[in-house]
Amino acid sequence: MLKNIPFEVGPNTSAIHAGEEPDPVTRASAPNIVMSTTFITEADAGFSVEGMSEDAGWTYTRWGNPTVHQLEEKIAALEGAGSAVAFGSGMSAISALLFHTLASGDHAIVSDVAYAALSEMTNEMLPRLGVLISKVNTSDLSAVKNAVTSKTRLIYLETPCNPILRLTDIEAVAGIAHNAGAKLAVDSTFATPAATQPLLLGADYVVHSLTKYLGGHGDALGGIIAGRKEDLAGLRKSTAIRLGGVLSPFNAWLIMRGIATFPLRMRAHAENAAKVAVFLENHPKVTRVIYPGLPSHPQYELACRQMKNFSGMITFQVEDGPSMAKVIAERLRIIHYAVSLGHHRSLIFYLPSEDLLKTSFKLDTQEQQESWKYFAGKGIFRFSVGLEDADDLIRDLEIALK
């Protein structure tokens, strides 16, 4: 329940009102941006973070800031979480989560296909620090079960995963994690809370790159971890405060402005993506389309069960991807040929399959390689369908694919 509202409210109301209170001095309706790094404290407030209580006043912006706090409350409300801690980027949130939950000698199971920087970090940096990592196709429940050891502390997955849109059954993996005494963390950047609330399905932590759908406008990097209040109080101390990597209040304010329209935008993203996906599926030059909202998605049944909104991410394949990428990058007039996703502007980018296997993903078994090939083929166009008119996006693609 939101503060000051005596009844349960829906996601639109939460997106607009959660975390916000009118300024008591000016009565301003919109949130202020508090850029101050320092706050005047009582002489007996103490200096140690260790003794800091969650409801202590503001001291220093790395410890906590009123504007950033509003954003944290908003995300916690949208995810059904006890609290949330914001970071300067999605990767900053992810690395904080891994540093907080894992120590030398621990074992973690990590999605074998996931955001590239996370994959690369868990291939190199964490093993160097003595953390054992198993890369597993988390959509294969028996593979997850088989990877569990007595040292497993964390299972980390993405659904739908970047870039191939393969899904994982969160509830089932939460069961496996908890049986093993491990925690489950879910990167829900592609799904967003409009589709899925991983904590309500049993996950212990949910991570977002706020840079994507939640911010939604391609003008502010940010990241966040949501979960139980008691877990996050410790996490804030060990990571945000001690490792740094916190979010600027200005970015928090921009991202909150984006979140106000987030549930509406997600409906429009999904509606546009569905139209574009059908167009692509019927296009003679397109050999494969993967979109969780299409009955042709290999896990359509799971998508319907786990996603209330199919989001705006599509992948598609053509005969000769690399040369088509050159052609469409030149011809597209509305859709930007660019990385990133989740913006109001449509973005498209070609990802060659072999290159990603060399730089980012470690696929040890034949099953893992087959699953990759099944979703990624020789390469995919990752298409973040924006909020322009669907007919205009289709026209732009029609001309580019000719």
Ligand SMILES: *Cc1c(COP(=O)(O)O)cnc(C)c1O
């Ligand atoms: C973009 C992205 C990230 C990283 O977020 P940044 O804000 O760019 O650091 C993590 N996970 C997923 C699924 C992403 O798409």
